[in-house]
Amino acid sequence: MNDTAAKGTIGIQALADRTGLTPHVIRAWERRYGLGIGGRSESNRRLYTEEDARRLALLARLRRAGHSLPRIAHLSDEELGRLSTEEVFADRLASLRQAILDYDAIRLRRLLEDRLAKSGARDFVANDVLPLLRWIDGQWSETPGGIASEHLATAAIRSVLDDLRSDLAAPPGAPLLLVTTPRGQHHELGALLVAIEAALRGWQVVYLGPNLPAAEIGIVVRRTGAEALALSIVYPTDDLGLPDELRAIREEVGPHVRVVAGGRGAVAYAEDLKSIGARIGDDLGFLQVPA
Numbered sequence: 483m484n485d486t487a488a489k490g491t492i493g494i495q496a497l498a499d500r501t502g503l504t505p506h507v508i509r510a511w512e513r514r515y516g517l518g519i520g521g522r523s524e525s526n527r528r529l530y531t532e533e534d535a536r537r538l539a540l541l542a543r544l545r546r547a548g549h550s551l552p553r554i555a556h557l558s559d560e561e562l563g564r565l566s567t568e569e570v571f572a573d574r575l576a577s578l579r580q581a582i583l584d585y586d587a588i589r590l591r592r593l594l595e596d597r598l599a600k601s602g603a604r605d606f607v608a609n610d611v612l613p614l615l616r617w618i619d620g621q622w623s624e625t626p627g628g629i630a631s632e633h634l635a636t637a638a639i640r641s642v643l644d645d646l647r648s649d650l651a652a653p654p655g656a657p658l659l660l661v662t663t664p665r666g667q668h669h670e671l672g673a674l675l676v677a678i679e680a681a682l683r684g685w686q687v688v689y690l691g692p693n694l695p696a697a698e699i700g701i702v703v704r705r706t707g708a709e710a711l712a713l714s715i716v717y718p719t720d721d722l723g724l725p726d727e728l729r730a731i732r733e734e735v736g737p738h739v740r741v742v743a744g745g746r747g748a749v750a751y752a753e754d755l756k757s758i759g760a761r762i763g764d765d766l767g768f769l770q771v772p773a
């Protein structure tokens with residue numbers, strides 16, 4: 483038992499959800515290799531901390547990248563961190579990048595689906611989708627054919643994420659979250675990622691796609707009784723109409739619906755978001771399903 487274990491709040495199923503492993507595998511690994519995670523609550527329940535979840539996710543990633551668990555399970559967190567340099571994971575992206583450079587949309591899609599099936603949703607997002615988007619970012623704006631590559635890549639990513647999202651079923655009675663981007667915000671992938679994460683956390687998600695006017699959001703809230711609304715804001719960051727649109731969203735949804743906004747452009751509208759009582763930031767902790 484490690485000494486932070488007593489403060490753990492995460493049960494084994496939640497730990498499994500976060501790491502993409504099953505409870506059975508976690509128990510087996512603990513038994514065999516002593517992973518240096520977890521402790522017991524006063525009622526003798528096995529509980530884990532956020533650091534434990536991060537350590538276990540890292541161990542699982544390193545194992546998938548070819549490291550042997552018996553050899554790495556006892557390393558310190560710092561030593562594990564060193565192993566997980568970009569280099570270790572570079573290979574993982576190589577075939578995806580090549581498919582993009584070859585304009586081979588079918589191969590790209592197949593590779594992405596394959597990754598998702600092998601790694602599970604969270605690992606796929608963290609270690610394939612986000613690094614790939616970082617690579618795409620500004621990669622070829624000056625290169626002829628570069629814009630086509632970017633469009634091809636994001637169309638494939640979008641489509642795989644959308645399939646993943648629509649496959650995630652909510653438990654009965656789950657609270658309802660609407661996810662969209664406000665009018666004028668056309669970048670959609672952030673909203674899709676939020677929809678996926680929220681569904682994994684037990685929300686029933688109604689995904690409305692990008693660029694939705696306030697009045698439409700209001701209609702859906704009233705019709706569905708949604709408890710919360712997540713807005714992704716990426717680009718532009720200087721839309722003079724967006725502050726009014728955000729105020730209109732609050733008026734439409736009423737005072738009780740929780741509103742959260744994230745995405746790389748959200749901070750540009752921080753004051754406006756604050757003024758409508760929206761939470762801002764990428765912390766998905768707010769998506770904790772209300773008790």
Ligand code: B12
Pocket residue numbers: 612615616618619620632633636640667668669670671672673675676712713714715716717718719742743744745746747763764765766
């Ligand atoms: C994919 C992409 C596109 C695709 C969009 C496809 C689609 N259907 O969405 C295409 C190719 C069409 C495109 C077009 C353009 N794009 Co673009 N695009 C990107 C790219 C690569 C990813 C954008 C994205 O989806 N981000 C969303 C997520 C993945 O990232 P994030 O915002 O950091 O969000 C993270 C968190 O904040 C969180 N999150 C996101 N939303 C929310 C919401 C909540 C509630 C919470 C809790 C968390 C959360 O999730 C993410 C994961 O951690 C970025 C570069 C990049 N890597 O971000 C450029 C980028 C956003 N694009 C950019 C630009 C300039 C454009 C164009 C103007 C290019 C052009 N000259 O035509 C057009 C504009 C289109 C338009 N009408 O708005 C710039 C914006 C620069 C700026 N000033 O901010 C960027 C940053 C590229 C760059 N470095 O220049 N783009």
